[in-house]
Structure formats: structure tokens, C-alpha cells
């Protein structure tokens with residue numbers, strides 16, 4: 001077996017998320033998800049219920065009165081926001097682990113994931129466009145492939161590091177040259193094996209090369225690509241690969257990302273992201289979803 005085959009086989013064997021988490025993620029497929037259905041799914045899990053309520057009561061979301069139930073959160077914040085909070089809570093345990101090979105201690109990948117998803121939301125607000133929760137979910141999961149690929153990079157990181165930092169080859173291309181695959185592909189294979197929606201799989205597969213994404217999902221891949229770049233600029237949760245990637249001029253042009261837009265969006269994101277990260281820090285070490 002080639003190293004690529006060995007790595008992708010490993011990606012397919014990663015234990016699936018708990019069924020309830022998959023059910024929550026599945027709801028992002030449906031633009032008209034029923035409030036009652038979402039409420040029931042969240043309330044079945046006390047950990048998720050408490051995470052969603054903590055987030056709903058953080059200063060970025062909360063109004064004058066405290067939100068005391070999922071039903072109230074749904075009425076006050078809307079189905080889309082509550083669904084996004086539930087998805088963030090659901091994937092947190094997976095993204096929280098340390099990532100070998102990328103020099104990311106426990107919590108860094110979760111930070112980068114939440115930063116990217118929050119940036120996507122702030123960018124959508126700034127551009128006054130409606131972004132599907134699938135894009136938010138893809139932004140949360142975009143670097144999940146690092147959790148698998150990192151264990152292979154760790155064995156001998158030098159060739160990839162040299163290509164990236166001496167020869168200035170983008171990190172994802174250096175991974176591909178040395179290992180025959182890269183973290184976007186590994187992430188996509190992993191998420192596909194979990195049965196996640198195709199748009200999420202494609203947006204993750206092409207988050208560093210959105211120009212190559214099939215047209216039906218290109219806009220989602222471009223959005224995650226741009227949110228990833230803007231999110232990395234703030235330096236939170238960035239690993240050894242750092243800023244060593246290329247930006248797609250088409251994606252930047254498509255969403256008209258100027259220096260002014262980048263500054264405004266990252267400033268807003270830094271304001272709001274600390275609330276969500278605070279919720280997960282409070283929960284640190286106490287999550288036990290078993291995966």
C-alpha cells in the first residue's frame with residue numbers, strides 16, 4: 001500500500017461521531033428544519049443543552065433577559081443560530097484534542113475551528129448575505145483531516161517543513177508531495193465516511209484550493225477558504241503551518257474582500273469569538289461523549 005492509501009484507510013477507520021451528533025449535523029441539510037425537532041434533539045443531550053444555553057446567554061447573543069430553555073433560545077435567537085450553536089457543541093470534543101505533527105496543543109484546533117466559523121458568520125453579516133448552516137459546519141470541520149495526517153507528519157516532519165519554509169511551497173502542497181495526500185483530502189474522506197452532506201465534504205476537500213471545487217459547491221468552498229484566511233490573520237490557534245498557504249484571487253474577488261473588509265470582519269470576530277471559546281473552556285475536560 002502507498003502512504004496515501006495507508007493514510008486514507010486510517011481516515012476511514014476513525015470512530016464516527018455519536019449518532020445524536022450526526023442527527024444534529026444532518027439537520028443542516030434541511031433549510032426548513034422544524035423548531036420542535038431541533039428542540040427535542042438538543043434536549044435529549046444534557047451536555048449539549050447546557051452548552052447551547054451558555055452560548056445563548058453570552059454577551060454576543062443575550063438580550064436583556066436570561067434565556068432559560070432551548071425553546072426560549074429558539075424563539076429569541078432563531079432556528080439557524082441555535083442549530084449552529086448545537087453543531088459547535090457537537091464537534092467540540094473532536095476538535096479539542098492535541099494535533100501531533102502540526103504543533104497544536106489541546107484546544108488549538110478547536111480555537112481555530114471556532115474562529116473560522118465565527119469569521120464566516122461575521123463575513124456573511126458584513127456582506128449582507130445569507131450563509132447556509134452547512135457552510136458554518138464546514139468551517140468548523142475544515143481542518144479535521146489534521147487530526148489523522150498529523151500522526152503521519154510527526155514521524156518525520158522535516159521534509160514537509162523544508163518544502164514549506166525553505167522552498168516556500170504552500171503547506172497543503174508540501175503535504176501532498178511528501179505523503180501523497182493532504183489534510184483537506186484526508187478530512188473529506190473522514191467526513192464522507194461519517195456520512196456528512198456532500199457540500200460539507202466538498203467545502204472541506206477544497207478549502208485551500210476552492211477554484212478546483214465542483215461548481216455546485218464552489219461558493220461554499222470559497223467562503224470557508226476566505227474565512228480560514230481571515231481567521232488565521234488573528235493568530236489564534238494557528239499551528240506550525242501558520243500562514244503558509246496561498247489565497248485564491250477568484251475567491252477574494254468573488255466576495256470583494258478588501259483590506260477594509262478584512263479589518264472590519266476580523267475586529268468583529270475577535271469581539272464575538274471569546275464568548276463561544278469561553279463556553280468550551282469552562283467545559284474543558286468534562287466532556288465525555290466517548291469518541
Ligand SMILES: [Fe+2]
Pocket residue numbers: 142143183184207208
Ligand atoms: Fe487547512
Ligand SMILES: [Fe+2]
Pocket residue numbers: 112116142143228
Ligand atoms: Fe484552517
